[in-house]
Amino acid sequence: MEKLNDGQVATLRRHLLKTGTSDALIDELIDHLACEVEHYVWIGLPFDKALETVTDQATHTAVKHLRERYQVELTMSDEQLQKASLDDIVFQFRNKAYGAYDLRQSYRLTMRNAIIMAVSFCLMLVAILDGLNRKEWSYVSLTGLAWILGVAGMTYAGVSWYLARVREQQFSV
Amino acid sequence: MESSGQEFLRGTLKTIVLNLLAEPTPTGPRRMYGYEITQAVHDRTRGDLTLSFGALYPVLHKLEQDGLLLTDTVEVEGRLRKYYALTPQGNQAAIQKTSDFERFVRSVRSLLQSPGELLPG
Numbered sequence: 134m135e136k137l138n139d140g141q142v143a144t145l146r147r148h149l150l151k152t153g154t155s156d157a158l159i160d161e162l163i164d165h166l167a168c169e170v171e172h173y174v175w176i177g178l179p180f181d182k183a184l185e186t187v188t189d190q191a192t193h194t195a196v197k198h199l200r201e202r203y204q205v206e207l208t209m210s211d212e213q214l215q216k217a218s219l220d221d222i223v224f225q226f227r228n229k230a231y232g233a234y235d236l237r238q239s240y241r242l243t244m245r246n247a248i249i250m251a252v253s254f255c256l257m258l259v260a261i262l263d264g265l266n267r268k269e270w271s272y273v274s275l276t277g278l279a280w281i282l283g284v285a286g287m288t289y290a291g292v293s294w295y296l297a298r299v300r301e302q303q304f305s306v
Numbered sequence: 307m308e309s310s311g312q313e314f315l316r317g318t319l320k321t322i323v324l325n326l327l328a329e330p331t332p333t334g335p336r337r338m339y340g341y342e343i344t345q346a347v348h349d350r351t352r353g354d355l356t357l358s359f360g361a362l363y364p365v366l367h368k369l370e371q372d373g374l375l376l377t378d379t380v381e382v383e384g385r386l387r388k389y390y391a392l393t394p395q396g397n398q399a400a401i402q403k404t405s406d407f408e409r410f411v412r413s414v415r416s417l418l419q420s421p422g423e424l425l426p427g
Binding site for chain 2: 136137139142157158160161162163164165166167168169191195196198199202203205206207
């Protein structure tokens with residue numbers, strides 16, 4: 134049986150993308166439609182005509198219908214919904230790989246680290262200015278305490294941010 | 307006739323898919339890809355029933371999510387082809403669903419018979 138070449142498969146992919154096929158299904162649908170085109174070519178239709186017949190079937194309405202059915206069939210069960218976070222629900226049928234999902238997942242941690250860093254930085258700044266003003270330095274004073282707290286906070290937030298990044302990279306590899 | 311055939315098909319899709327995959331082959335457990343399943347349905351019913359991709363794939367993915375099907379993606383001529391096969395749990399579900407459906411068909415048949423035929427004597 135005649136097989137489609139890469140260019141012809143690419144035509145099908147473009148058509149499916151244009152009709153709004155979801156990521157979860159696109160590869161499977163390409164194979165499905167390619168098989169149908171091959172079938173029509175085999176029974177004697179020229180490629181263009183075969184492609185037209187198949188793409189006429191896979192219209193916006195058909196793909197939309199598929200997407201809707203897909204969401205009804207594969208929606209989370211009540212049990213899963215109990216455990217799911219808001220992000221999980223919002224991103225259920227959206228592209229998680231794009232990045233917004235990860236950003237939202239790490240939002241709380243990023244925010245916490247940023248606040249700790251900002252407060253620590255202010256403490257260190259106050260300590261330095263105060264030390265410069267007095268022209269003397271002692272760790273056993275309010276200024277010294279502010280400095281130590283500032284350095285500790287900075288280190289904690291920095292290490293926590295670094296570890297989160299390492300973990301992220303391990304997952305993405 | 308076509309449209310009501312499709313209407314009945316919708317409710318029995320899972321049973322049909324599970325059953326097709328439950329048939330043994332000489333090379334071991336059966337595995338099929340989406341297009342193959344639609345062709346099998348079309349050929350066996352001599353074109354009376356056609357399975358559209360819009361109906362098939364949601365059901366396949368649902369069965370996979372429920373742990374009844376295993377998938378295996380293979381590259382064929384530059385395209386990704388996803389094969390489906392039954393898990394042990396899927397095998398049991400196929401048997402269960404078939405017997406449920408047969409019982410249902412018997413019940414419907416007795417409903418469709420005219421009452422006169424049912425009366426003894």
